[in-house]
Amino acid sequence: MTRPTPLSGFPEWLPAQRLAEQQVLDRLRRTFELYGFAPLETRAVEPLDQLLRKGETSKEVYTLRRLQAVDGVDDEVSLGLHFDLTVPFARYVLENAGKLQFPFRRYQIQKVWRGEKPQAGRYREFLQADIDIVDRDTLPPHYEAEIPLVIGDALRSLPIPAVRIMVNNRKLCEGFYRGLGLGDPEEILRIVDKLDKIGPSAVAELIIGAGGTEAQAKACLALAEIRSQDASFADAVRALGVEHPLLDEGIAELAAVVETAREHSPGLVEATLKIARGLDYYTGTVYETELVGYEKYGSICSGGRYDNLASAGKDVFPGVGISIGVSRLLGLLFDSDALAVSRPTPTAVLVALWSEEERAGSNRIAAALRARGIATEVAPVPAKLGKQIRYAERRGIPFVWFPASASAEGGDQVKDIRSGEQVAADSGAWNPPAADMAPTLQ
Amino acid sequence: MTRPTPLSGFPEWLPAQRLAEQQVLDRLRRTFELYGFAPLETRAVEPLDQLLRKGETSKEVYTLRRLQAVDGVDDEVSLGLHFDLTVPFARYVLENAGKLQFPFRRYQIQKVWRGEKPQAGRYREFLQADIDIVDRDTLPPHYEAEIPLVIGDALRSLPIPAVRIMVNNRKLCEGFYRGLGLGDPEEILRIVDKLDKIGPSAVAELIIGAGGTEAQAKACLALAEIRSQDASFADAVRALGVEHPLLDEGIAELAAVVETAREHSPGLVEATLKIARGLDYYTGTVYETELVGYEKYGSICSGGRYDNLASAGKDVFPGVGISIGVSRLLGLLFDSDALAVSRPTPTAVLVALWSEEERAGSNRIAAALRARGIATEVAPVPAKLGKQIRYAERRGIPFVWFPASASAEGGDQVKDIRSGEQVAADSGAWNPPAADMAPTLQ
Numbered sequence: 001m002t003r004p005t006p007l008s009g010f011p012e013w014l015p016a017q018r019l020a021e022q023q024v025l026d027r028l029r030r031t032f033e034l035y036g037f038a039p040l041e042t043r044a045v046e047p048l049d050q051l052l053r054k055g056e057t058s059k060e061v062y063t064l065r066r067l068q069a070v071d072g073v074d075d076e077v078s079l080g081l082h083f084d085l086t087v088p089f090a091r092y093v094l095e096n097a098g099k100l101q102f103p104f105r106r107y108q109i110q111k112v113w114r115g116e117k118p119q120a121g122r123y124r125e126f127l128q129a130d131i132d133i134v135d136r137d138t139l140p141p142h143y144e145a146e147i148p149l150v151i152g153d154a155l156r157s158l159p160i161p162a163v164r165i166m167v168n169n170r171k172l173c174e175g176f177y178r179g180l181g182l183g184d185p186e187e188i189l190r191i192v193d194k195l196d197k198i199g200p201s202a203v204a205e206l207i208i209g210a211g212g213t214e215a216q217a218k219a220c221l222a223l224a225e226i227r228s229q230d231a232s233f234a235d236a237v238r239a240l241g242v243e244h245p246l247l248d249e250g251i252a253e254l255a256a257v258v259e260t261a262r263e264h265s266p267g268l269v270e271a272t273l274k275i276a277r278g279l280d281y282y283t284g285t286v287y288e289t290e291l292v293g294y295e296k297y298g299s300i301c302s303g304g305r306y307d308n309l310a311s312a313g314k315d316v317f318p319g320v321g322i323s324i325g326v327s328r329l330l331g332l333l334f335d336s337d338a339l340a341v342s343r344p345t346p347t348a349v350l351v352a353l354w355s356e357e358e359r360a361g362s363n364r365i366a367a368a369l370r371a372r373g374i375a376t377e378v379a380p381v382p383a384k385l386g387k388q389i390r391y392a393e394r395r396g397i398p399f400v401w402f403p404a405s406a407s408a409e410g411g412d413q414v415k416d417i418r419s420g421e422q423v424a425a426d427s428g429a430w431n432p433p434a435a436d437m438a439p440t441l442q
Numbered sequence: 443m444t445r446p447t448p449l450s451g452f453p454e455w456l457p458a459q460r461l462a463e464q465q466v467l468d469r470l471r472r473t474f475e476l477y478g479f480a481p482l483e484t485r486a487v488e489p490l491d492q493l494l495r496k497g498e499t500s501k502e503v504y505t506l507r508r509l510q511a512v513d514g515v516d517d518e519v520s521l522g523l524h525f526d527l528t529v530p531f532a533r534y535v536l537e538n539a540g541k542l543q544f545p546f547r548r549y550q551i552q553k554v555w556r557g558e559k560p561q562a563g564r565y566r567e568f569l570q571a572d573i574d575i576v577d578r579d580t581l582p583p584h585y586e587a588e589i590p591l592v593i594g595d596a597l598r599s600l601p602i603p604a605v606r607i608m609v610n611n612r613k614l615c616e617g618f619y620r621g622l623g624l625g626d627p628e629e630i631l632r633i634v635d636k637l638d639k640i641g642p643s644a645v646a647e648l649i650i651g652a653g654g655t656e657a658q659a660k661a662c663l664a665l666a667e668i669r670s671q672d673a674s675f676a677d678a679v680r681a682l683g684v685e686h687p688l689l690d691e692g693i694a695e696l697a698a699v700v701e702t703a704r705e706h707s708p709g710l711v712e713a714t715l716k717i718a719r720g721l722d723y724y725t726g727t728v729y730e731t732e733l734v735g736y737e738k739y740g741s742i743c744s745g746g747r748y749d750n751l752a753s754a755g756k757d758v759f760p761g762v763g764i765s766i767g768v769s770r771l772l773g774l775l776f777d778s779d780a781l782a783v784s785r786p787t788p789t790a791v792l793v794a795l796w797s798e799e800e801r802a803g804s805n806r807i808a809a810a811l812r813a814r815g816i817a818t819e820v821a822p823v824p825a826k827l828g829k830q831i832r833y834a835e836r837r838g839i840p841f842v843w844f845p846a847s848a849s850a851e852g853g854d855q856v857k858d859i860r861s862g863e864q865v866a867a868d869s870g871a872w873n874p875p876a877a878d879m880a881p882t883l884q
Contacts, residue, residue: 002754002755003536003537003754003755003757004489004492004533004536004537004754005537006537007485007487007489007519007521010485010487011485012483012484012485012534012538013482013483014538014541014542015480015481015482015542015548018480018481018482018483019480019481022481033788033817033880034788034812034815034816034817034818035812035817035818035819036787036788036789036817036818036819037788038457038460038461038786038787038788039457039460039461039464040455040457040460041454041455041460042454043449043452043453043454043567044486044553044555044567045449045452045567047446047449050446059509060508060509061508061509062506062507062508062509063506063507063508063509064504064505064506064507064523065504065505065506065507066502066503066504066505066557067501067502067503067504067505067522067557077449079449080509081506091446092454094445094446095445095446095447095448096456099456100456100457101836101837103822105819106457111486113486115508115509125485125486125487135822140822140823142798142801149805153812260802260805263802263805264805264809312444312445312446313444313445315445344480345478345480346475346476346478346479346480347478356584359584360702360705363591363702363705363706367706370476370477370595373476374476375475375476375477375478376476376477376478377477377478377547380545380577380582381582394543395543438475
């Protein structure tokens with residue numbers, strides 16, 4: 001075959017990057033489990049009609065076909081690859097409701113696929129890490145306050161720049177627009193969502209074009225400007241003089257989210273009233289997350305509350321969730337050399353090999369080290385010693401072990417090839433420094 | 443929407459099963475890393491022409507299409523979902539050869555897709571855990587002996603029935619058939635591969651139908667009957683009186699594999715000369731693995747040496763690898779209740795809630811416990827105490843924490859709801875027994 005080339009939009013990491021990714025995932029998982037989220041995976045495919053229920057994303061769906069079926073009749077339902085983890089999770093909850101305990105909290109770390117135009121930070125295949133809490137019939141609003149705590153702890157467990165979780169509430173916006181006398185709040189929300197892209201005067205024009213007055217447009221823009229890291233945003237909203245029961249509800253819920261987060265992690269969460277989120281299914285709190293210093297790349301972690309996504313007949317499972325764009329986040333950090341591992345291999349020790357006949361002896365040393373949790377390889381060939389040391393050096397393996405040779409006196413020795421220090425050692429007792437046991441994120 | 447139903451061939455686990463799967467994967471990963479295998483993932487898709495290079499599996503490939511492209515012209519190369527992890531890995535090695543250190547050892551744990559007819563233990567989407575070692579130009583045969591040690595350690599780290607790794611060598615078979623005067627050794631191999639399905643007399647007939655004599659067919663069957671857990675298989679082969687240089691090479695390589703494994707893990711590996719493996723690309727050692735007590739379900743872990751899979755022009759990267767069929771293995775064990783976790787949630791402690799006003803206090807206790815690695819949830823609503831305890835019981839959460847109430851005297855208390863034992867406790871110091879920290883495999 002000819003040498004293959006990368007596929008645009010389908011990123012693949014090198015081993016060192018994958019090691020970093022795995023440690024990131026381990027830490028996310030650890031935090032999710034500390035909050036009682038159970039792991040879950042769903043199949044990669046969903047029936048196409050389920051995927052197409054959302055207008056916006058449906059254009060991006062990859063459909064599947066069995067090659068075998070091309071000439072004949074295919075007996076299957078039409079399938080597509082999932083484009084997020086929320087739609088499959090909602091389907092899973094409905095399908096398995098009788099076997100789950102509610103409220104049900106799960107995390108899910110999987111690839112998703114979207115056939116959109118590849119560009120910086122936009123992939124066709126990418127990894128997401130989601131948490132969601134769903135309940136039967138009703139979902140208490142305190143879960144909307146818990147989600148940012150989990151995400152804050154998870155992201156702050158990583159050696160990455162600080163994050164800022166920006167929070168808003170759909171009820172607050174809808175109540176405000178209704179109290180203002182605007183007839184189609186969803187339309188206004190979609191317009192305000194464009195604020196960062198097109199600027200305030202263009203937003204005002206669109207609101208007026210949608211039937212609003214100049215004063216209404218101005219009020220909408222004033223609302224979108226409000227931000228605070230405590231409940232003081234409420235005073236700023238009240239000062240705009242608009243009243244509506246839904247507005248009150250939204251303000252109270254948003255205040256609880258911000259204040260709960262402020263006690264737990266000061267500076268993490270900010271009420272940011274311009275946040276709208278494109279997706280239709282959010283009905284309460286919505287979240288977006290900026291990585292400080294990388295704001296222009298957009299949100300790395302988004303979500304919100306959805307009341308009607310998982311429902312079948314009388315069964316309704318309202319939920320709230322958030323999704324970390326892992327590939328997007330790591331792509332940004334790798335591109336700017338802001339995240340790496342201490343070495344590109346798990347191996348801590350290379351056991352040298354004097355001759356092919358002595359391989360069994362080198363294997364025994366490796367087995368003794370592994371039995372005590374020390375990642376160990378045996379040299380591939382009985383090359384000259386310098387070559388074996390260079391083998392370790394090129395891979396970032398910190399220690400080379402010299403077995404006692406039948407032909408020389410003295411016992412086993414181990415060399416730290418960074419410092420050159422060499423000491424007598426027993427494979428049943430020696431340990432590397434804790435920092436050298438495994439590659440670490442840095 | 444109507445209540446969704448499962449898709450045949452696309453298994454999904456319940457949370458307790460996924461917890462078990464994750465712990466299985468953690469242990470496999472741990473062993474792979476102890477042997478110096480670096481983690482890797484490849485994209486789920488490959489260009490269709492690459493996937494179709496193998497005749498047999500190509501019928502099972504799922505092809506992909508962007509829904510958007512249906513009415514217009516699609517600008518992409520034709521893509522399909524990978525059906526194993528070896529073909530993508532070979533492509534990855536060729537694509538990134540300049541950035542890798544050889545010999546290169548990696549593990550890869552990912553879903554693969556095959557559009558074959560679903561049946562017991564055969565899925566359309568399933569998880570594989572692969573290890574491979576590739577080198578540039580040549581690959582020393584001792585790696586063929588190392589692979590079973592890794593897999594033996596990995597599988598024996600799990601609370602599952604014993605495994606038997608059955609090993610053969612393609613050179614041994616080909617050399618034997620050639621020494622016997624048979625002209626098309628690949629054809630004979632394909633026939634012998636059917637031995638367990640169709641029996642010896644049908645195999646003999648097929649060999650005769652392929653141009654062999656009765657004596658040759660008898661010799662092939664005699665070879666296929668040989669098995670031993672040490673190098674004594676060699677004597678049994680020699681006793682058949684066939685000679686060929688390739689036969690000698692194969693015997694020596696197989697003897698090294700069996701003897702290396704015998705020193706490391708007596709009883710793990712058996713030279714089993716009927717093992718052929720269907721795939722064309724194997725050129726040396728081949729492996730299949732039986733789960734003792736589940737032999738009729740076939741191999742749960744297979745692989746072999748391939749010399750020509752990864753090659754482009756003058757660059758050749760021979761390799762050896764093996765693949766654990768994780769979904770297949772777990773499906774068998776789940777179906778026979780042979781593998782489970784101690785509880786279906788990560789949560790060790792439920793913090794009770796006296797009133798919604800006191801939620802912040804319960805949150806602080808939860809945060810203190812989590813800070814010390816104890817997975818903790820706060821009760822969803824301030825229900826009656828009995829109801830909060832039943833909430834924990836239904837989920838298998840072993841401990842319920844009672845915060846000191848503003849309205850009652852005394853400090854915090856924690857109750858083991860299995861024994862009923864309740865003690866005074868400080869959220870900054872109390873620890874559950876180690877066995878209750880996390881769900882464990884059993």
